[in-house]
Amino acid sequence: MQIHITARRLRLSRALKDYVEQKVGHVEKYFNHLVWAQVILSVEKRNHQAEIVVHASGQTLRAVGLGADLYAAVDIASDRIAAQIKKYKERLQGRHKAAIHAPLMMAKGASRGLSEIQFSVIKQVPLHSLSREEAVREMETLGYDFWMFLDRETHQVHVVYHRQDGTHGLLQSVKTT
Numbered sequence: 409m410q411i412h413i414t415a416r417r418l419r420l421s422r423a424l425k426d427y428v429e430q431k432v433g434h435v436e437k438y439f440n441h442l443v444w445a446q447v448i449l450s451v452e453k454r455n456h457q458a459e460i461v462v463h464a465s466g467q468t469l470r471a472v473g474l475g476a477d478l479y480a481a482v483d484i485a486s487d488r489i490a491a492q493i494k495k496y497k498e499r500l501q502g503r504h505k506a507a508i509h510a511p512l513m514m515a516k517g518a519s520r521g522l523s524e525i526q527f528s529v530i531k532q533v534p535l536h537s538l539s540r541e542e543a544v545r546e547m548e549t550l551g552y553d554f555w556m557f558l559d560r561e562t563h564q565v566h567v568v569y570h571r572q573d574g575t576h577g578l579l580q581s582v583k584t585t
Contacts, residue, residue, distance in 0.1 A: 416450035431486040458485040
C-alpha cells in the first residue's frame with residue numbers, strides 16, 4: 409500500500425513521517441486489499457488535525473482525528489480508520505458467506521419440497537381511494553417507507569415509496585397475459 413503524506417502549515421519531520429507510516433501501515437493487517445492511503449496533517453493555532461483517507465478495493469474510507477498534538481491526532485484517526493476497515497471487512501465476509509450459503513439453503517428447501525420463506529407479520533390493510541399526492545402525504549405522516557392505496561383516477565392498487573435519492577416512486581399494477 410502506498411502512503412501519501414501531506415503537511416499543511418507545518419514542516420514534516422522525519423520522526424513524524426515514520427510515525428504516520430507505521431500507524432497507517434498497521435491498518436493493513438486488518439484488510440490486505442488496500443490500494444493507497446492519503447494522510448493530511450494540519451495545524452491551525454492550537455488545533456492539530458490528522459485526516460486519513462484509505463482507498464480499498466471498491467470503497468473509500470475517511471477518518472479525522474483532532475488532538476493536543478499531531479501524534480495524538482494521528483493515533484485517533486488511525487484508530488477510527490482501523491475500526492472502519494474492520495467493519496468493512498466483516499460486511500464483505502457476511503456477503504460472501506450469504507452468497508455461498510444461499511444456494512445451499514435453496515437446494516435443501518427444494519429437495520424437501522418446503523419453502524424457507526417465513527412471514528413474521530401479516531397485516532390486513534384497508535384500501536382508501538386517494539390521489540398520488542395524498543398517498544405520499546399519508547405515507548410521510550405515518551412515517552412509513554411505502555404506502556399501498558387505491559388510485560382515485562384509475563381505480564387500481566398502487567404503491568408509493570421513498571427512493572434513496574430523496575424522490576418518490578410509484579408501483580403500478582399491470583395485468584400480464
